[in-house]
Amino acid sequence: MTARRTVPRAPVQLPPSPTLLVGRDADLARLDEIADRPGPRLVVVSGVAGIGKTAVALRWLHDRRSRFPGGILHARLAPGPEISDAETDVLLHGFLCALGVPPGEILEAPGQRAGQFRALTDGRAFAVLLDHAWRSEDVRALLPSSERAVVVVTSQSQLPALVLDGAEQLVLSPLSPDHARELFVRRARPVDVAPADVDAVLQRCGGLPLSVSIEAARWRTRPHRSARTAAPPDTPWQTGDFATMASVYDSAYQSVPDPVRRYYRGLGRLPFTYHDPDVLAEAFNCTIKELQKAFESLAEVNFLDEPHENAVALVGMVRPDARRRADASGEDADLLLRYIRALAARVSAGSKDVHSFRPRLEPDADTDGPAVFATPGDAMQWWHRHREAVYAVAAEAAADESLNEDLWRLAEAVWGFFLHLRDYDRFRELCLAGLEAARQCRNPTAEALMHLQAGFADSEQGRLDDALAHLEAAQEIGEREQSGPILATCCSRRARDARARGRLEGPDGALAWYERSIEKHFEIGRPRGAHMGRRRRAEVLIMLGRENEAWRELIEVARYMEAIGDVAQLAKALVPFADMQARHGERDAARDRLQEVLAQAENIQSAETEELLRTALAALEPAAGDTAPDDTSTHDGQDVSLPAGLQQPAASHQDADNRPAAATDAEDCARNENR
The missing domain is CATH 3.40.50.300 (P-loop containing nucleotide triphosphate hydrolases)
Structure with missing residues (x-):
């Protein structure tokens, strides 16, 4: 009798199921x-x-x-x-x-x-x-x-x-902070780890479940240690059961071509943030095509994070490995220097596109090169995508004395972008780092500039005493170095300080300081700075109820700013003027003019200016039951309307002595006129 083949039950060859799976x-x-x-x-x-x-x-x-x-x-x-x-x-x-x-x-x-x-x-x-x-x-x-x-x-x-x-x-993505914490706590039981130690551990594990689990196991075997003395899970000299953690990425690293490994190691030398591929190509001294080909290989092994085509970064978990390999190879040791210079060049070009009215301290920095951005709007979009990289590289540069010159130059270059977005805290931190860098470089003019930029951020946030300290330091440098632009700006800042403290009139009041600022700016050939002083003086005159004088100043300032194409300053001149127009029966004309300028601000994506204009337009909307005045469309018998097509301003008492024509003053910008 032939034996029948036994049909085996369905095979299940799986290894055991994981005892703990969190966040999946x-x-x-x-x-x-x-x-x-x-x-x-x-x-x-x-x-x-x-x-x-x-x-x-x-x-x-x-x-x-x-x-x-x-x-x-x-x-x-x-x-x-x-x-x-x-x-x-x-x-x-x-x-x-x-x-x-x-x-x-x-x-x-x-x-x-x-x-x-x-x-x-x-x-x-x-x-x-x-x-x-x-x-x-x-x-x-x-x-x-x-x-x-x-x-x-x-x-x-x-x-x-x-x-x-x-x-x-x-x-698969890294674990979220909450899930990483849950995994660590459950793996470490019954050891009760202090919350501060858990935070330190999770920060260096980067959401990698294996790293979190290894750290938790270590805490169970050595429960009395602290995060300060604990070795990170990727420490290369590990031994025992966890010896493989240091080489966990070896297989993927070896699987990519040798030229690609250079880019992997190089990215480990740079700040952990998203980078502009064009900046990276310049820093690596390669073509963008070569770089993109390398990125394809790194992305295939999940080493690269690409949220969109114009931003790349190493996955956070592999960055320590990339840095360790970079240090071991010794290659591209000056990559951070090349990167910060390539990044600063792009920042400088974009900042000039969105705010072309402020020359750099070093004349060579203002030399026109190939166009980087097609429009100011493109430059603003670039800044939105990559400003984190700017601040991140500045933080690393602050710890490297060899990068002091590049650091303060970067802080100077950011100014144009800052004016349109006003991210005060980040900008102030950058300027303080630039200030220390300028001191180390023994460059007093750069030091004064950093004081003025940091002081401006302090003033705008209501830290008047800090702003005054920066102002006094800048003024002392300006007097010692006999720097006209520094001293002219200091006059304007003195006026701002007096205005914030309620001193509007008198020899040490805001009006007097604005007069000095206006004269000083004209004296050094900076009519834009002078007209900015006139606009601020008009604001003080309105506060004092002297609208007859204020509206004349605002018309002249608006004409000048439109002639040189300064949308932000044009808006600041038109907003108080529009308020006066509305109160004197010209609400529709005021609204139309502000909407025209709003369209220009939207074109360059100036968030600060857009918000200013939208707030002003909202204030022009009549409340229920409001009626316009019947016979106040003129101010003291003179027309207060502002034509849509502004003409060259007539000479006033401030510019009667053959001041430069507005249409030829586009290159004029107060070096330190900070608003």
């Missing part, structure tokens, strides 16, 4: 969504080493075993970028044995086992987990053809070629 509910739900689709289902779960790819795959497959009555097969591919055909045949041999094929019936010819495996599993509802894959062709050789099969692949690479086989991508 969305990823598990995504796997459910993919598995519920009709036809063969293939998903690549990718991410950097230690992100938890295998843990997610195992938890999902274990929790859904009932979906796969035909079993679940598992294979860990070779620990490197390449496996041979012979190794693939070994893996298929294991699959066939698990499915009940006697070893003697497994085909021996290379490549035939894949066909035997597909024939045996045709129509079978089962799953396959291919762990640690490196090449798409290795996965492809192990794919079943069953319409009811689900194949889950884990890899540090995204294996983009598998998209041709219908693969879906699931890229």
